Amino acid sequence: MSETIQLSLAEVRELSLNVLQTNGYSEAHSKAITDVIVAGQRDECQSHGLYRLLVCVHTIRNGKVDGHAVPEVVDQAKAIVRVDARFGNSLLAFQTGLPHFIRKARECGLAAMAINRCFHFSALWPEVESLASEGLVAMAMTPSHAWVAPAGGTKPVFGTNPLAFAWPRPGRTPFVFDFATSAIARGDIELHRRQGKALPEGWAIDADGNPTTDPLAALKGAMLTFGGHKGSALSAMIELMAGPLIGDMTSAESMAFDASAGATPCHGELLLAFDPTVFLGDRASEYLEKAESLFEAITSQGARLPSQRRYAARARSDEAGVTVPRALYEDLLKLR
Amino acid sequence: MSETIQLSLAEVRELSLNVLQTNGYSEAHSKAITDVIVAGQRDECQSHGLYRLLVCVHTIRNGKVDGHAVPEVVDQAKAIVRVDARFGNSLLAFQTGLPHFIRKARECGLAAMAINRCFHFSALWPEVESLASEGLVAMAMTPSHAWVAPAGGTKPVFGTNPLAFAWPRPGRTPFVFDFATSAIARGDIELHRRQGKALPEGWAIDADGNPTTDPLAALKGAMLTFGGHKGSALSAMIELMAGPLIGDMTSAESMAFDASAGATPCHGELLLAFDPTVFLGDRASEYLEKAESLFEAITSQGARLPSQRRYAARARSDEAGVTVPRALYEDLLKLR
The missing domain is CATH 1.10.1530.10 (Malate/L-lactate/L-sulpholactate dehydrogenase, four-helix barrel)
Structure with missing residues (x-):
């Protein structure tokens, strides 16, 4: 078979x-x-x-997810929409807030959508891609659970804290990336453990703060960010923006809230959208064309877009x- | 002496x-x-x-900088202020736009300031720090000159494309970072060349796209981004947001504009500001306090804030x- x-x-x-x-x-x-x-x-x-x-x-x-939660949209400010997911999954909250978010981005030139109290599905690229399909430039970020040590430290503070970005390309699929600011996804450590394989160097440290390639020691210790102190700084930014700034849990608080249930993390998400036609007025198509030259300079040398x-x-x-x-x-x- | x-x-x-x-x-x-x-x-x-x-x-x-240029402020949209630096230095343009930018951030919850046609001073931390001193969360980014190859490529496309961020800490100096998305500053390659020292691995490639530790070969080839394909994606984001999105030059265009004069790069800059008191209303001080717990979790384990x-x-x-x-x-x- x-x-x-x-x-x-x-x-x-x-x-x-x-x-x-x-x-x-x-x-x-x-x-x-x-x-x-x-x-x-x-x-x-x-x-x-x-x-x-x-x-x-x-x-x-x-876990504590409410499968019947009805998200509530709050008109927080001229350029901010908040969606209280009421401990439901993040995706319905995203869909519910989306038309309000897009309207604000078009009216103000840029806008933020804060999704609160959601059990997060954790893929951000479908969301930024859907914003790009509306002609908007988009960013999205979330905390997760405190598994990642800050640069120079040994104890977990940050989540895997992903950052996603999309840029609309008229007539084409958008330029999109979505990466964890941890050196690797949490699941990859777990996968190595199950397969009995050593981790590559630079992914993790053990409970004493020493570099380790042993997946079990890594799970008891901490993951590292990508890119050393720069990746660590970026992870801190995401933790702050998609946590305290939007009135929601940090990765440490989310992990405590989970209480070892091993459920999808519950926390907030911050999305930003920028309308190029408002930034650029009648120069929008000219400058979207310049962006195409940038992509061409990348792909024509054999490098891949994300x-x-x-x-x-x-x-x-x-x-x-x-x-x-x-x-x-x-x-x-x-x-x- | x-x-x-x-x-x-x-x-x-x-x-x-x-x-x-x-x-x-x-x-x-x-x-x-x-x-x-x-x-x-x-x-x-x-x-x-x-x-x-x-x-x-x-x-x-x-170069082509105009030492007497008077920046012009344009009220682009509800949440966007543009400042045309008219080929003067960036800093007076920043100062001139600042009160408008802060007012928009307070009115809308978040705002963008695009500085156009400026010869850029290139330190971003003083700008985000001054926004944080007004109680705002701030980001800033710029392209520079095309010295940096995309991940998987061999030819320079991106600038050193710095990203800066500030978070206000009531009663304390703000949390601030400001880093180049290149593995290292351009000046560090030059410094190694003058001192006859080899570069660390991972900083640069030669004109044929091979890794090099020879500063002269690196200057003729390309610098690399920090953090592999993730740093490269982030650099692309900055190139797009602080270039085409604000109707200004990419790093490649800025380099062509310089025409080997070796002047400070001329291009645009994008700043974003977020008002926590608008995002959070009367919960602002509670959540700024939660951010302090995050900083405490970093510093109490002996790690340094940026x-x-x-x-x-x-x-x-x-x-x-x-x-x-x-x-x-x-x-x-x-x-x-």
Whole structure:
């Protein structure tokens, strides 16, 4: 029997909706989560595709997520919309706030959306990509759980604190990146542990603060940021902006709130959107064209844009569907 | 004779004002530049202290800077102020736009200031620090000249593209960082060349795209970003946001504009400001206190906040003045 199974995107969608609704997510939450799970599987981001359903089910069974929470939109200021997710999943809160957020960005030139008290799905690229599809430049950031030591330190303070960015490219898929400010994703340490493989140097330190390549020692110690003191500074910025600035938990507070349930982290998210047509007026198309010259200077020398690999996967999946490990598929069938 | 000379901050100020005015900067520009030169020397950022006067004089003698340009403030949108520096130095443009920028941030919750067509002084920390002293969270970014290759590439596209950030700390000096997204400052490569020292690995590649530790080969090839593909993505973001988004030059365009004059780069700058009291309302002091817990979690384990070394230097200089190389001092006396 084959180790994998081929599914159409429609089948991925149906399976996801079934699993989520069966396990206590409302129809609205199930749809919002499924949109991103289909996108993740389609783009071959395995950790945010069908696999993530296991996390969603674990979180609602063991954590504090409210599968029926109705997000509340608060008009905080001229350029700020807040969405109180009321301890539901982040994605419905994002969708609910989105039209208000876009309207504010167009009216003011830039705007912020703060999502509060959400169990975060943790992929930021679908959100910034959807803003870019509206012609906006977008940034997004969140804390997570305190697993990462600051540069020069030995004890975890920061989360994996991802930063995502999107730039609209008229007539093309946008320029998008989404990276953790930790040297590597938390899941990669776990993966090395399960496979009995040593970690590369520079990923982690043990509980005494010494560099380690032992995944178990790393899990008991701390992860490191990417890029030394600069990555550490960036991680601190994200912790502050997507935590205290928006009146929500830091990674340490989120971890304490989880109380070892191992659920999806609950915290806030900050998104920023910038409207190039407001910044530039009638010079907008001229300057979006200059951005294309920048991309051309990168790709013409054989370097890759951050989103290229994902878009190639998307083209394949749109054509031929997706390939899923059979074991995962069968686990999910049991959860319907 | 001693190799160094001791100066009071008042003497640094007077020397700076004299040199700038003698060499063609208006009184307003001389004062704006001097404020930052005094701050740089005081904080022992040698490259942005008195040394920088040599660059300012070289730039006005060899470049296209207009020493008498009067910045023009444009009310671009509810949350955007633009300042056209009209090919003058960036600092007077910053000072001129600042009250408008702060007012917009307070009115809208966040705001952007785009400075256009400025010869950039290139230290961003004094600007974000002055925003933090108004109780605002601040970011600043600029391109520079195309010296830095994208990850996976071999040819320079990006500038050293610095990112600065400040977070206000009631009753304390703010949390501030200001780092180049290149692995190292351009000047450090030049310094190694002059001293005949090999570069550390990971700083640069030669003209064929191979890693090099030879400073001369690096200057003919390309610098690398910090943090691999993540630093490269961040550098691209800065290039886009502080270039095309604000209708100004990319690092490649700025370099072409300079036409080998070796002047201070001419380009734009983007600043963002966020008002915590608008984001948080009456919860502001509670959440600024939570940020203090984050800083405490960093410093209590012996790790340093990014700005700590500079503030320690500031305290010394405020007490005892500054120490300057005698050769630099004598060079500057000749320029008065």
